Amino acid sequence: MSNIPSDLKFNESHEWARLESDGSITIGISDHAQNALGDLVFVEIPEAGRTLSKGEVAAVVESVKAASDVYSPLSGEVIEANESLGTSPEQVNTDPYGQGWLFKLKPSNLGELSSLLDAAAYAKIVEAASH
Amino acid sequence: MPFIPHTPSDVSEMLAAIGAPDIDALFDEIPAALRTPPPENLPQGLTEMQITRLMHARAQLDGQPLNFLGAGAYEHHIPAAVWAIVSRGEFYSAYTPYQAEASQGTLQVLYEFQTMMANLTGMQVSNASLYDGASALAEACLMAVRAHRQSRSARILVPATVHPDYRHVARAITTGQSLKFDVLPYGEEAGTLDLSSLERYSGQDITAVVVQHPNFFGLLEDVDAITDWAHAQGAMLIAVVNPVSLAIFKPPGEWGEKGADIVVGEGQPLGAPLASGGPYFGFMTTRMEYVRQMPGRLIGRTLDLDGKPGFSLTLQAREQHIRRSKATSNICTNQGLLVTAAAIHLSLLGATGLESVAAACQANTSALVEALTGIDGVRLRFAGPRFHEAVLQLDRQVDGVLQELARRNIAGGLDLSRHFPGLGNALLVCATETRTPEDIRTYAHVLAEILT
Numbered sequence: 001m002s003n004i005p006s007d008l009k010f011n012e013s014h015e016w017a018r019l020e021s022d023g024s025i026t027i028g029i030s031d032h033a034q035n036a037l038g039d040l041v042f043v044e045i046p047e048a049g050r051t052l053s054k055g056e057v058a059a060v061v062e063s064v065k066a067a068s069d070v071y072s073p074l075s076g077e078v079i080e081a082n083e084s085l086g087t088s089p090e091q092v093n094t095d096p097y098g099q100g101w102l103f104k105l106k107p108s109n110l111g112e113l114s115s116l117l118d119a120a121a122y123a124k125i126v127e128a129a130s131h
Numbered sequence: 132m133p134f135i136p137h138t139p140s141d142v143s144e145m146l147a148a149i150g151a152p153d154i155d156a157l158f159d160e161i162p163a164a165l166r167t168p169p170p171e172n173l174p175q176g177l178t179e180m181q182i183t184r185l186m187h188a189r190a191q192l193d194g195q196p197l198n199f200l201g202a203g204a205y206e207h208h209i210p211a212a213v214w215a216i217v218s219r220g221e222f223y224s225a226y227t228p229y230q231a232e233a234s235q236g237t238l239q240v241l242y243e244f245q246t247m248m249a250n251l252t253g254m255q256v257s258n259a260s261l262y263d264g265a266s267a268l269a270e271a272c273l274m275a276v277r278a279h280r281q282s283r284s285a286r287i288l289v290p291a292t293v294h295p296d297y298r299h300v301a302r303a304i305t306t307g308q309s310l311k312f313d314v315l316p317y318g319e320e321a322g323t324l325d326l327s328s329l330e331r332y333s334g335q336d337i338t339a340v341v342v343q344h345p346n347f348f349g350l351l352e353d354v355d356a357i358t359d360w361a362h363a364q365g366a367m368l369i370a371v372v373n374p375v376s377l378a379i380f381k382p383p384g385e386w387g388e389k390g391a392d393i394v395v396g397e398g399q400p401l402g403a404p405l406a407s408g409g410p411y412f413g414f415m416t417t418r419m420e421y422v423r424q425m426p427g428r429l430i431g432r433t434l435d436l437d438g439k440p441g442f443s444l445t446l447q448a449r450e451q452h453i454r455r456s457k458a459t460s461n462i463c464t465n466q467g468l469l470v471t472a473a474a475i476h477l478s479l480l481g482a483t484g485l486e487s488v489a490a491a492c493q494a495n496t497s498a499l500v501e502a503l504t505g506i507d508g509v510r511l512r513f514a515g516p517r518f519h520e521a522v523l524q525l526d527r528q529v530d531g532v533l534q535e536l537a538r539r540n541i542a543g544g545l546d547l548s549r550h551f552p553g554l555g556n557a558l559l560v561c562a563t564e565t566r567t568p569e570d571i572r573t574y575a576h577v578l579a580e581i582l583t
Contacts, residue, residue, distance in 0.1 A: 062449070066448050066454070067453070067454055067457075
């Protein structure tokens with residue numbers, strides 16, 4: 001069973017977003033997603049300063065079998081990317097909601113957060129996908 | 132199941148089963164204007180003996196001219212062992228086999244090829260080949276745009292001394308991908324990239340600079356200065372090289388302070404026959420930091436659970452069969468058989484053998500230039516150091532001279548007037564290690580007769 005923390009928001013395409021106390025948004029991929037992809041061997045993260053629109057391709061996660069796009073769940077400017085993934089992409093597998101975060105956004109429209117799925121709604125999608 | 136065509140009754144039975152009145156009904160979704168009618172004027176079938184005679188007759192029309200034509204495709208001696216080994220059933224497949232459990236030999240050959248190409252170019256990683264040298268350049272330009280994320284311009288500087296066909300192919304393949312190619316002029320006297328023409332791009336956002344070495348005129352570019360200039364501007368450096376020449380020249384990995392970033396070229400000189408223009412193969416090497424932006428397949432060496440070495444296709448997650456429209460490249464086909472030939476060719480020659488070939492090419496071209504420029508009405512256009520080609524200036528139109536030479540069974544070189552009208556009556560000639568002093572004397576003798 002996938003770990004789906006209740007304090008996060010989710011995209012149908014399996015990204016998670018967390019509103020931090022400083023108003024920034026941390027983004028990663030869900031436990032379900034990392035599990036489905038298998039061992040990650042490479043993560044291409046966006047460079048700081050890049051402006052992203054909601055739904056734009058922001059990162060690429062590559063496993064031994066596939067390379068998948070990661071879509072930004074919100075619009076905003078990339079303020080930091082998780083550089084440690086360059087040498088240790090497996091952090092996404094072992095700790096998708098912690099060490100395995102991908103990038104942080106300064107959101108340009110915080111209202112977009114409410115359009116994302118809450119944990120319960122995302123859990124239904126994951127459950128449906130596993131049948 | 133025998134592979135025989137369906138009989139008319141098979142066809143009508145199948146059509147009846149699916150309820151289609153005729154074959155055309157199967158394709159009625161395709162507009163008529165897009166359908167190709169059956170070819171007309173095709174002759175009736177021939178017996179094997181008739182076909183053999185026809186093929187011999189056609190081949191004779193090509194003749195076996197004494198060849199002084201290069202310009203990107205080079206006649207080299209290929210040891211008989213190369214294709215004797217390549218044609219073994221284990222290698223000679225209609226398809227490039229990838230299933231690791233079924234094709235360890237093929238994978239190992241590709242791995243060895245990659246190792247040799249990385250060594251030859253002085254780079255860290257090599258792919259297992261592309262279609263040909265020209266498409267490899269196009270791929271290198273696209274790769275530079277992906278790899279150089281700070282650069283937003285997608286502007287690539289390409290000297291006019293890069294093979295004109297390579298420039299055309301690079302443009303054609305990248306059409307619609309918003310790349311901008313700026314062609315830089317060559318020095319009128321030197322025939323190499325005029326470094327001052329780079330200066331007007333100083334401080335601009337340039338994604339990559341291409342340099343061909345030896346260049347299309349056979350001349351050596353100032354690769355150290357060009358590489359350092361590119362890097363000083365924050366641009367990547369794409370090298371287009373002749374693999375044989377690398378046996379005697381500094382590898383691109385050592386150009387300038389930091390070396391080239393991507394190296395591509397045509398692999399044909401490494402064991403592939405001229406064959407009227409193909410099939411050939413392209414090679415590409417780069418630094419480890421760009422490996423994930425490299426198109427094509429890479430073969431890796433690994434250990435199985437029992438600790439035994441094995442070879443496997445790796446870094447293919449961005450390939451077309453997995454990533455569809457978002458693949459790094461959609462022309463990542465690996466020219467497996469030709470690469471096998473190259474790996475065997477290089478193994479048989481060894482580093483010393485390849486060096487002898489390169490040195491003989493250079494020496495023979497010098498001898499050719501000396502012999503031909505001894506004729507009235509022939510002079511050397513560019514005097515700089517060269518590899519195995521040279522531009523000669525004639526005092527009359529090259530086209531007619533080449534036709535006259537062809538009548539005397541000599542392929543005299545390439546008329547440059549089509550690609551470089553500014554050069555006037557210019558002829559590009561080449562002599563590889565296969566040209567003997569007698570061949571060169573013959574050419575000089577016949578050319579002198581034609582010109583006087």
